[in-house]
């Protein structure tokens with residue numbers, strides 16, 4: 116799918132970090148964007164940044180952008196956000212589910228149930244957004260591309276953050292299990308970065324970032340997302356991005372070969 120002007124994009128968690136950087140990068144391509152975030156003030160700041168990029172475009176028909184305050188853990192707010200996007204843009208070409216939260220508090224003594232909120236945002240929110248995105252794309256009858264944000268901590272055990280890791284592992288398997296939608300023109304892929312220099316990334320101890328060879332440059336994450344959008348062969352794919360190993364698909368094709376034909380045959384339909 117070539118990124119074109121007139122395409123419309125919806126980004127959750129676009130008020131900060133990776134979501135904001137993607138909104139700005141996609142604005143440079145001339146796509147129209149819905150900026151969603153639970154923190155309206157931050158979403159409005161991103162909206163202004165997107166508008167500034169539109170001003171620089173040498174085109175007559177400028178794209179447009181809207182800001183929607185939305186908690187992805189609340190299905191009625193998610194559904195209303197999608198209705199607003201489609202009412203304004205009459206299309207839904209690309210969705211980026213980037214909203215997420217992280218904490219490393221001990222869940223065993225977590226009597227307040229903070230862990231439930233983390234699962235509600237990171238996993239249940241991504242499931243609900245993906246569900247409505249797929250439904251909308253099917254009813255609009257046009258090809259669509261969905262990018263979910265998991266994490267490298269959803270690929271291997273993370274004793275420092277078991278609930279975060281569990282929520283992100285869920286996002287990875289959700290996405291990989293949606294591979295068959297490609298036959299209907301809908302490609303769902305997932306990005307799994309290690310550490311990125313954002314407000315969330317800075318919650319982690321410096322020693323941990325150093326041990327991972329430092330933060331991944333934001334540009335690498337953006338390029339990875341663009342690759343998943345533009346490469347029509349990518350569906351149900353998981354892009355693993357680290358400083359130590361570079362940008363790789365997980366599992367690699369040789370590993371996948373050992374089980375994929377067989378498992379798709381058993382569990383595929």
Ligand SMILES: NC(=O)c1ccc[n+]([C@@H]2O[C@H](COP(=O)([O-])OP(=O)(O)OC[C@H]3O[C@@H](n4cnc5c(N)ncnc54)[C@H](O)[C@@H]3O)[C@@H](O)[C@H]2O)c1
Nearest residue numbers: 128130131132133153186187214215266310311313315316
């Ligand atoms: N920064 C990292 O090191 C890193 C690494 C791997 C994966 N990720 C993932 O990438 C995504 C973006 O992270 P980031 O680093 O940009 O973090 P960030 O904290 O900078 O941005 C996350 C955004 O999500 C929004 N958000 C939180 N809860 C929400 C909700 N319920 N509804 C709507 N919006 C909500 C926040 O307000 C914020 O604007 C997250 O899913 C995160 O788990 C981040």
